[in-house]
């Protein structure tokens with residue numbers, strides 16, 4: 001099993017100009033390791049919709065890599081996104097599901113049926129083919145370049161230890177985050 005913060009630290013160190021979309025339980029931990037103009041946290045109002053937001057962004061910005069860091073509870077809330085990702089595959093799209101079996105934001109409640117279903121199996125059943133579960137450090141290191149650069153859609157499931165962190169408290173209002181991303185995308189387009 002992996003530590004969430006350890007994974008995020010390594011990803012932040014390797015990340016260059018990829019867009020990184022976070023939501024819910026990943027927002028605050030990611031901000032410990034990254035403060036990049038192409039980070040966007042859709043935490044405040046969009047549980048379940050980080051992956052489809054990222055899908056739309058990847059479609060609109062095909063020259064950029066777009067990586068979503070989605071919680072397992074958030075993914076479970078919007079499984080249809082997996083079907084959409086398979087129906088029209090985007091080579092610049094990568095999705096991480098941080099699987100710890102808990103709804104951290106609301107108090108670490110257990111996900112329904114946790115342990116009796118598989119996100120990897122769900123993703124493959126939806127028609128996605130580049131899918132892997134990652135549960136140890138060696139696999140994580142091996143998989144990181146794939147997450148950052150392999151033709152997508154790539155789906156990685158990080159098998160995480162249960163952490164004890166309480167509800168995240170995003171530092172900036174949603175409107176400020178959206179504005180920062182918009183400016184960063186426009187600057188990159190011009191450059």
Ligand SMILES: [Mg+2]
Nearest residue numbers: 071072073102
């Ligand atoms: Mg979770």
